Amino acid sequence: MQQINANTPFDDLAVGSWGAAWRTCTPQDLLLFAHVSGNLNPLVVPAEDDAGPAPTAPSMWVGSLISSVLGNTMPGPGTLYRSQWLRFQRRVEIGERLRVIVTCIGKRASPRAVFETLVVDATGATVCEGLAEVDAPAEAMAAPVPDLPRLFLAHRDPFARLTALARSRPPLVTAVVAPDDRHSLGGVLLAAGEGLIAPVLIGDAEAIRRTGEELGADLSAFRLVDVPDPHEAAHVAATMAGRGEAAAIMKGNVHSDVLLAEVIRKEAGLRGPRRLSHVFVMGVPSLDHPLFISDAALNIAPDLAAKVDITQNAIDLAIACGVERPRVGVLAAVETVNPAMPSTVDAAALSKMAERGQIRGGVVDGPLAMDNAIDVEAARTKGISSMVAGRAEVLIVPNLEAGNMLAKELTFVAGARAAGLVVGARVPVILTSRADDERARLASCVLAQLHDHFRRTGRALGAAEVPAPVPALVHAREAAS
Known part of the structure; x- marks a missing residue:
């Protein structure tokens, strides 16, 4: 059965409305982010032979997780960014499990809404905090989750x-x-x-x-x-x-x-x-x-x-x-x-x-x-x-x-x-x-x-x-x- 993401349109959005999701940082995440962003800083890209110090996740990869909650959950499908402010409290390592939480803290002239954004680790310690301003969806929408093409990373040494x-x-x-x-x-x-x-x-x-x-x-x-x-x-x-x-x-x-x-x-x-x-x-x-x-x-x-x-x-x-x-x-x-x-x-x-x-x-x-x-x-x-x-x-x-x-x-x-x-x-x-x-x-x-x-x-x-x-x-x- 296909998953459906339902949204919260602007008129139904209330201060205190919130959404959340979990995500675990993997080496594949960091490699894909390097491909998409072009950021090849060796501190954030896993080495092919796993030699040297373990990389840390790029801070903007952590920030990108916030957009997934805003676009999928709250307010959900139909949401578009206007701005995002972020402060990163610490680095994230491969294998860490993160919880991303967005909470509506204000509504402006339709369709603008302001959200507090927060990323915490498994212990509840803050990793990243910030504010996001978005254009919330005007109408209710239930969007099927698309079946994205599978991506294979073939260059790493399996041995x-x-x-x-x-x-x-x-x-x-x-x-x-x-x-x-x-x-x-x-x-x-x-x-x-x-x-x-x-x-x-x-x-x-x-x-x-x-x-x-x-x-x-x-x-x-x-x-x-x-x-x-x-x-x-x-x-x-x-x-x-x-x-x-x-x-x-x-x-x-x-x-x-x-x-x-x-x-x-x-x-x-x-x-x-x-x-x-x-x-x-x-x-x-x-x-x-x-x-x-x-x-x-x-x-x-x-x-x-x-x-x-x-x-x-x-x-x-x-x-x-x-x-x-x-x-x-x-x-x-x-x-x-x-x-x-x-x-x-x-x-x-x-x-x-x-x-x-x-x-x-x-x-x-x-x-x-x-x-x-x-x-x-x-x-x-x-x-x-x-x-x-x-x-x-x-x-x-x-x-x-x-x-x-x-x-x-x-x-x-x-x-x-x-x-x-x-x-x-x-x-x-x-x-x-x-x-x-x-x-x-x-x-x-x-x-x-x-x-x-x-x-x-x-x-x-x-x-x-x-x-x-x-x-x-x-x-x-x-x-x-």
Whole structure:
């Protein structure tokens, strides 16, 4: 049902008539105000990486809240400003909840009216006070609240918080296979510069050095293992990880199947109790949380047993990234079980298996269609009531084709930022597309750090300390000692 704003026309307006509204200050408010006003003062604009001191809200943003109450509530639709006087008593920080109150204190010749304006914080302390003179509406009006177009702020780094966490760990000794093109070597240099990885460059040494010269990079600080053949380079990387000489493997300019064939080779000793699966972590502009999608790159047509491992792997990575109890939506084309659609049967089975403790750490529901998995209103419209519907943080797709199309649509149509990791092996495998840029590779190294910490300790980085045995995988500081 559409909301209606009714006004108080001038003739019905009385001294003492008042209106009020609540508003919480968010980073998005400050960014949008910067766009609209052109005020780019660094003291009032949130930094992209959340570095430096927290910004304060521009005082005129606080003042603009008064106009919303005058125009929506009292006197309401049809009101036009004549003047506004303001005095600001203190600054407002992100996250503060404000109450805006306007009270009529006088009427002049029609249609002029004078209002006392006041903004207070949650404790009632004054933030801003002033006087407004307006032209009140002449006639009664009930105006439907317009459905404004949604605005998405796509430029902010969705991995900034996770990157800051990952920087607190020692760099992972990472075997990088064939980093001989600009994107793969550039990603390695960026991640090494952030202190996330200590790379061992394995591949055609001449090609790697040539690419380094093109990038203007000094590679002398990195160990370089000359193995010109990509298959053999992948073999060397997997062997190093199996011996505990590397804590992660990273794909460079090499085909995924070549690299993964060596990772799953029995002799490498990297296979764990579960099937390997790939997880995309997407920063989607329209969502306020990361979206985990699996499997979109590794398992082509997984059966139910494979989907159990895929789901558990994705839950573990979500927990490693700080999602306390991930909400998992198992996707299908419809949200009802249809025996003619095997994906719906698998989804229902996964949901029941999670209820019985066969999948742990998350809340699993399915089948869910894409709309009612991530949109609360779509779930409500279809009468779906669950802890997951409309709020899914992890999406399990029915097959690789569906997942790959979903991830790429989010990236190239919705402006999402993506990182990817293969989990299920005894070390994280940083697996990106050869077309991915350096930032995607950096974010994937962040995931490797967080997952490695979770695998070692059983908890997310930054969570309460719980003693746990530490496997004999080598970090850079450990190797140096």
